[in-house]
Amino acid sequence: MRAIALLAAVLIFSPGPALAEENELSEVLLEFQRLGTEQPAAALELLDRTLGQGEPDLAGESDPESLAELYRLRTSLRRSKGDYPLAMADAQRLGLLAHQLGDIGMEAQSLFLQGTVEAEQGRYGAAMEHFHAARGLLETADHPGQLARIYNAIGVTHNFAEHSARAREYFELALASARQAEDDFLIATYTGNLATVIAATEGPEAALPMQREVYAAGERLGDASMQIVAMANICNLLVDSGRLEEADRTCPEAMAEVDRLEGSRVRAGIRMAVGKLRAKQGQLEQALEVYEEGLDIARGIVPTVHRDLLEVLAQLHERMDHPQAALERYRELISLHDENLERERQGMVEELEIRYQIERSAAELQLLRLDADLQATQIRLRNALVMGLAFLLLIAIAATGGALHAHRIQSRLRKELAARNDELEQAVSRISELARRDPLTGLLNRRALEELAEQELARKRREETPLCLVLADIDLFKPINDRHGHSVGDEVLKSLAQRLRELFRASDLIARWGGEEFLCLLPNTSLEEAVAAIDRFRADLKEHPIQTGIGPLEITLTFGLAVVEDDLRTAILTADQAMYQGKAAGRDRLVVSSGPDQDHHG
Template structure:
């Protein structure tokens, strides 16, 4: 393995992240310009993209951070720079965690641990152990949260890193307070706070104050705990750490709600929703919306509670939670597997008990494999219709376009939209609307060829990629689909409904193209079909 990254790379990242908290817009603009310059230089964009991605993560832009870190990872792989790739993994694992891609985060943590050991980088291994503990904390798994963080604490004590020692103590206190070990938690906070004060580490002081406040809330000292949380968030606002602010607002709101003070909880939770929406913190947004609904319900405001819950549904948070629950189940299965293996090794002499453990292990492995298959299916498909999802269509679409361009084969794209779908939802309810979407998917799938790709693009929009299809073939396919929808009513629980479809169609021309560009043309063609009266298709001109 090779490395061209200077040893102080982690310190460079830490310095830039501190600057982001002071002057976010100017610092990010300068780093963005550095990336643009690096792309034009022979040395590559890797280091500049890594620092920019880490800075975006510090600013709370997890999605933008992942894009920049993707560029850095590609450059590191291309140049064989494993030390750079390891630092990318550290930042990428954090970005995946805060954006809600828990399976991706777990894989990134594990790959990073393996690479850090291969490189003999004990400090970065400690950073990843600390991050892995926080990851399990996000899943409310307090035992592995404590275990991984204690491993990190031992490493940083050995290496003489006081700031991370304080951070580990803070996180351990958080994990054990969830199991009501409040005296131990307070001892950790009391050891950590003087370290943070001595270092002048403001962010650490904020985290420790919030943790201490959380213990007070659990002990029933609501007013004092609330005061410490708000003091912590004042520091975090000064530092620009929106992610931790959002987490603390959710924690405080939940504590106030459970303490019978919903009127005080509601402003905290609504602020958490605003932060999470602005920065796309999917897990925190899902939690905040649920708690807002509960707060309105506790206040006797049923319409507002229903609106909050409906927003939760409309933004896809419930579907995301289902996938998250599947990931959580998978992680818990993995944890049970490791326990079963350890017990089997310790009880080799006890044949009867060992046989029972082995049987349980076999069943757990079978469930694990079945869950893995289901997770892979969920990652590719839309949960309502069973069609490809948007992400999978993006991947397969560009691949198919490249194949057609290499072989000079024709290809066309259709973007379809259910006419007046909002009227169906408003008149008959969302359950009937879902029935229409499921039947629409079945008819679309049944009226194209087996090799064509069909995806739910979002809401009532569908995308069809017609392989080996020229202009005339695309016309025929669009008309066939239109007739299949319009000529026979949709059978629903509200009775038969007449449903029509508008389609925008575009064919691949001789120039270079990507799916995103073809879809923009198809969307414009769809608009034309809608404008001309709906229940028809429009083929975008080529050339």
């Protein structure tokens, strides 16, 4: 179903028809509209001649709104071609123009465009920051059309990340805002995007009438791009619903039309659909050829489509009995997976570092407050002693009593300060511990496990003891989230974390490694002992299903097991490859990596 989202996602970023007015730039806008989707290269060349490559200058410009429109159009074209740095630069130039004009709507549009560029590259966190910043500007203003675009952008980003329930919520908000704006183009666009989520959650048959409605709207509005993308989505839905004869009539025409567009995502996406059609028809060589074409288009430009095409190509090679080619595609998929994990890891490390700096600043502030309290108390104490000396001149006994009283005060303050320092040290210790833990499961996080793993590696070398590493991934976790909601998914993660703590030893290091992935480092454990431990865990999980708020759920995991030699990263990669082989072999199993040969435990 993911291919549907990939095809329809292009709609979110369609800028809509530009409306040229009577002004100095009207001829450029009219010429751009004439070129449209038919000649995108010529349209981009026209914009380059008009705008140049420098920063926008309002000096002597009588029509800044049309100038902003041109920057917006060029951003969209460059993003569609995969020229992401240039597209980001244009989106930021639009923001500079908005700042010069003091235009909130234009500033929100700049943020929106920057978010779309980030989302196209798979940087969903950065995209969401831009989208929500734009949303904050618009929700207090009367801009229902622009707000609809922001809601839709957030929905598409959730869809890319496979959060179908959240995506549907934002698509429905986008559709409501588009209707409030009475914008037929946006209504059709967001109907198509909502259809992608409905296809994923309710099935392709439920989404087909909606995509046909989008196609009809494109015809009515005279928007060829909308019609072409709707046709591509209809092709994909026909294949998924098993209507192969109808798909055979629709898909080739859709692919020919899509190739007129510049968008890498939709061009690669239609090839996924056509490849799937040929594979279902048993035309495996043709399917392979079309998939490879899609991979060439998506590689390095559209990360999500790149990943999905590698996966289907590996499966197709297996089906065609090409084990070496399948292995090469799986290796490429694992490498891409590792790159994504590394980006996530760097982001998490940066987030933890920022959190640590904030917490350290808070601790330092508390220390400063304690120091100020102590100084104030010392001043009061000195004043009391001076007063005591004055009274000593009058009454020696009273002065002596005052000095004794001052001594008692000083002793009490020292004890209070020592107690507060102890509390502060405990708080700092607690903060440090929290920074090492995953907030949902309470397990170690990546940073903490990597630090402790170095210690275990040093001990292994010193004492020459065995060390094993296990990667475990929950099978079919996304459908659990989609069907029952993220709260149930969180219950599953927390329950599995508790089972891992209970069934493994206290000396074993257990971490939440990714979304639904766990890593266990087993010191002083042979390969046979590690297999036995995992088998005990799997048996316990089978005998005692996970208890959730909706009742018990039967959960399975796929495990990859490797021996750690001298390098932790190599062991992780080896275990990851073993785990992926377990997924490809049908899930719910342990695959042991012991060099070239792999041992599968069902």
